[in-house]
Amino acid sequence: MELYVNFELPREAEEELGRYYKIVRGGDLSNVEVAFVSRITAEELAKMPRLRFIQVVTAGLDHLPWESIPPHVVVAGNAGSNADAVAEFAMALLLAPYKRVVQYSEKMRRGDYRRDLPIPLIHGRKIAVLGLGEIGTRVAKILAAMGAEVWGFSRTPKEGPWRFTNSLEEALRGAKAAVCALPLNKYTRGMVKYEHLALMAEDAVFVNVGRAEVVDREGVLRILKERPSFIFASDVWWGRSDFAKDAEFYALPNVYATPWVAGGYGNEEVWMQMVREAVRNLITYARGGVPRNIARREDYI
Amino acid sequence: MELYVNFELPREAEEELGRYYKIVRGGDLSNVEVAFVSRITAEELAKMPRLRFIQVVTAGLDHLPWESIPPHVVVAGNAGSNADAVAEFAMALLLAPYKRVVQYSEKMRRGDYRRDLPIPLIHGRKIAVLGLGEIGTRVAKILAAMGAEVWGFSRTPKEGPWRFTNSLEEALRGAKAAVCALPLNKYTRGMVKYEHLALMAEDAVFVNVGRAEVVDREGVLRILKERPSFIFASDVWWGRSDFAKDAEFYALPNVYATPWVAGGYGNEEVWMQMVREAVRNLITYARGGVPRNIARREDYI
Known part of the structure; x- marks a missing residue:
C-alpha cells in the first residue's frame, strides 16, 4: 500500500x-x-x-x-499526543501573570521592592476551562488539585472535576481566569467575543492555547485597552506563524505572548x-x- | 486572662x-x-x-x-494557614521559568519571534519537593496531577504521591526541578549547598518558598555563575525584608525574584x-x- x-x-x-x-x-x-x-x-x-x-x-x-x-x-x-505539554504550558501562561511573578520579578530587577501588587488566590476561585478535550481535561484536573472551583465548558456534557456548562456566559461570568483549549471548527470560530470577556472579573486572566481564531481579535484588543488589569496570555495568534501581524498585542503591558510553542513546535x-x-x-x-x-x-x- | x-x-x-x-x-x-x-x-x-x-x-x-x-x-x-497561597505561588515560580514563558514573552515584545528555546516537560520528569509539610504536600499533589515523577524529601517518612527519601542527594540527583518548602530550624539551616545543587540537571529550576537561610547563599551564587542555564526562582532572601542586601541576585539573568509575597505579605x-x-x-x-x-x-x- x-x-x-x-x-x-x-x-x-x-x-x-x-x-x-x-x-x-x-x-x-x-x-x-x-x-x-x-x-x-x-x-x-x-x-x-x-x-x-x-x-x-x-x-x-x-x-x-x-x-x-x-x-x-x-x-x-x-x-x-501533545496534550501533556500543552496543558503544562497553559498552567504556566496562567500562573505567571495571575500570581504576579513576572511583574514582581521585573520590579525586583529595577530595585523596586514594594509589595504593592495584591496576588489573587487560585484556591476557591472560579476558573473556566473552555473545551474538555485531551488538553482541557488535563488543565481542569490540575486546577482541581489546586482547589479551584473549575467550570468546564463544552458542547456536549462531560464528567470530571468541574461544574459542567454548555453556556459560555455561565462559564465566564465572574471567573477570575479562563483557559481556552477549544478546537477551531465551524462552531467555535469567533465564538469568544468582547461581551463574553467583559463578563469575567475585572482583573481576570484569559489564556489561549487552542487556536487564536476561536477568540474575536477586535474583542480582545478592546477589553485590553478598556481594562488595564485584564490580562491576555496566549500562545496562539491570528497571523498563525506570521507573528509580526499581531505585534500590536505583544506591545501591550497586559499581554503575555509566546510564539506557538506549547506543543510540538516548542x-x-x-x-x-x-x-x-x-x-x-x-x-x-x-x-x-x-x-x-x-x-x-x-x-x- | x-x-x-x-x-x-x-x-x-x-x-x-x-x-x-x-x-x-x-x-x-x-x-x-x-x-x-x-x-x-x-x-x-x-x-x-x-x-x-x-x-x-x-x-x-x-x-x-x-x-x-x-x-x-x-x-x-x-x-x-497560608499553605494554599504559598503552594500556588511555588507552582508559578516553577512554571514561569521552566516553561520559558517569561523568556519567550520578553522576546516577543522585542520582535524576536524565533522558537529557539526548547521547553522541557514536567510530565514524567523527576521533580524534588523538599519538605513535606502543609506547603510541600500541596505542591507535590499538584505536580503529581501534572504527571511528574515527584520525589519527596523530609526528615521523617511520610506517605503521599511521591517517592520518599530522607537523602537530599537522592532527592536532587538528576532532578529537573526542586521546590523547597522546608522550615528553617537548626537542622535545615544552610542544608542545601553547592554540591547538592550541582547534582541537579544542567538546566534545572530551583524554587524556594520556605526560608532563604535553608540554602547556602554562596553556593547558589556559585552555581548561577557557573551554569547559565540553571535557574533560581525564589520568594525569600537572606536579607529577609531588606531586599537591597541581595540585589546582586536579582540582576542575574537566571534569577527570578519576588519580594516575600507568596503568603500573607502578598x-x-x-x-x-x-x-x-x-x-x-x-x-x-x-x-x-x-x-x-x-x-x-x-x-x-
Missing part, C-alpha cells in the same frame, strides 16, 4: 512505516492510498485519486482544505512523541484496525 | 478575642499569660513573668528569640485568613483545649 509523506520523518518512524507501507514523497501519486501529513494542499489531494485515509500529525485539523477532501476519505487527527521531544503516536495510528490502519481520533467532517464544513 | 497583642488586628479578631481575654498592648505586662504576636523580642518577654502560651501568626517560627523563651512556655505556630485576604486561624487556636487555648501547631523547642535550640 502506498503512503504519501510530505514532511521530514525521524529515521525510526521511517523504518517502522516502511514495514507496512511503500513510502512515496513525490512524482506519481496515483497509487497513493494513505497520506501522512502535517498540512496538505488541494493540489496535492488532486494527484491522489485512490486516497482513502489521511493521518495528520497535528492535534488540530482546522488548517486542512476540507472542501477539497472527498467525503469518503477518512481523516485522523492526533489529539492527545520541543523536539514533544514533536517526536506526536510522530510516534501518529505512526501507531497508521500501523493500526495498515493492519485493518480502527484508527483513533477520526475527525467529524461536519465540524469543519 | 490577659492577652498581649503587639500587632494590628482586624476588628472582628479583636472582638472575638475580647470575649475570652482581656487584651493589653503595653504598660504593665506582669499579669499577661498569653501573647499573640507576629514577632517578639527578649525585652518584651522579660516583662511577662506569668507568660505560658505564645501564639505566633506566621507559619515559620525561626525568627523567635528562642533562647529567651522559658522552656515551660508553649509556642504555637500557624502552619497551613495578599490581605491571606493575612486575614492567617489571623483567623491563629485566633481560633487562641480560643481553643482559652477554653482549655489543645492548640494546634505546637512548636518543638528542640528544633530551634
Whole structure:
C-alpha cells in the first residue's frame, strides 16, 4: 500500500512505516492510498485519486482544505499526543501573570521592592476551562488539585472535576481566569467575543492555547485597552506563524505572548512523541484496525 | 486572662478575642499569660513573668528569640494557614521559568519571534519537593496531577504521591526541578549547598518558598555563575525584608525574584485568613483545649 509523506520523518518512524507501507514523497501519486501529513494542499489531494485515509500529525485539523477532501476519505487527527505539554504550558501562561511573578520579578530587577501588587488566590476561585478535550481535561484536573472551583465548558456534557456548562456566559461570568483549549471548527470560530470577556472579573486572566481564531481579535484588543488589569496570555495568534501581524498585542503591558510553542513546535521531544503516536495510528490502519481520533467532517464544513 | 497583642488586628479578631481575654498592648505586662504576636523580642518577654502560651501568626517560627523563651512556655505556630497561597505561588515560580514563558514573552515584545528555546516537560520528569509539610504536600499533589515523577524529601517518612527519601542527594540527583518548602530550624539551616545543587540537571529550576537561610547563599551564587542555564526562582532572601542586601541576585539573568509575597505579605485576604486561624487556636487555648501547631523547642535550640 502506498503512503504519501510530505514532511521530514525521524529515521525510526521511517523504518517502522516502511514495514507496512511503500513510502512515496513525490512524482506519481496515483497509487497513493494513505497520506501522512502535517498540512496538505488541494493540489496535492488532486494527484491522489485512490486516497482513502489521511493521518495528520497535528492535534488540530482546522488548517486542512476540507472542501477539497472527498467525503469518503477518512481523516485522523492526533489529539492527545501533545496534550501533556500543552496543558503544562497553559498552567504556566496562567500562573505567571495571575500570581504576579513576572511583574514582581521585573520590579525586583529595577530595585523596586514594594509589595504593592495584591496576588489573587487560585484556591476557591472560579476558573473556566473552555473545551474538555485531551488538553482541557488535563488543565481542569490540575486546577482541581489546586482547589479551584473549575467550570468546564463544552458542547456536549462531560464528567470530571468541574461544574459542567454548555453556556459560555455561565462559564465566564465572574471567573477570575479562563483557559481556552477549544478546537477551531465551524462552531467555535469567533465564538469568544468582547461581551463574553467583559463578563469575567475585572482583573481576570484569559489564556489561549487552542487556536487564536476561536477568540474575536477586535474583542480582545478592546477589553485590553478598556481594562488595564485584564490580562491576555496566549500562545496562539491570528497571523498563525506570521507573528509580526499581531505585534500590536505583544506591545501591550497586559499581554503575555509566546510564539506557538506549547506543543510540538516548542520541543523536539514533544514533536517526536506526536510522530510516534501518529505512526501507531497508521500501523493500526495498515493492519485493518480502527484508527483513533477520526475527525467529524461536519465540524469543519 | 490577659492577652498581649503587639500587632494590628482586624476588628472582628479583636472582638472575638475580647470575649475570652482581656487584651493589653503595653504598660504593665506582669499579669499577661498569653501573647499573640507576629514577632517578639527578649525585652518584651522579660516583662511577662506569668507568660505560658505564645501564639505566633506566621507559619515559620525561626525568627523567635528562642533562647529567651522559658522552656515551660508553649509556642504555637500557624502552619497551613497560608499553605494554599504559598503552594500556588511555588507552582508559578516553577512554571514561569521552566516553561520559558517569561523568556519567550520578553522576546516577543522585542520582535524576536524565533522558537529557539526548547521547553522541557514536567510530565514524567523527576521533580524534588523538599519538605513535606502543609506547603510541600500541596505542591507535590499538584505536580503529581501534572504527571511528574515527584520525589519527596523530609526528615521523617511520610506517605503521599511521591517517592520518599530522607537523602537530599537522592532527592536532587538528576532532578529537573526542586521546590523547597522546608522550615528553617537548626537542622535545615544552610542544608542545601553547592554540591547538592550541582547534582541537579544542567538546566534545572530551583524554587524556594520556605526560608532563604535553608540554602547556602554562596553556593547558589556559585552555581548561577557557573551554569547559565540553571535557574533560581525564589520568594525569600537572606536579607529577609531588606531586599537591597541581595540585589546582586536579582540582576542575574537566571534569577527570578519576588519580594516575600507568596503568603500573607502578598495578599490581605491571606493575612486575614492567617489571623483567623491563629485566633481560633487562641480560643481553643482559652477554653482549655489543645492548640494546634505546637512548636518543638528542640528544633530551634
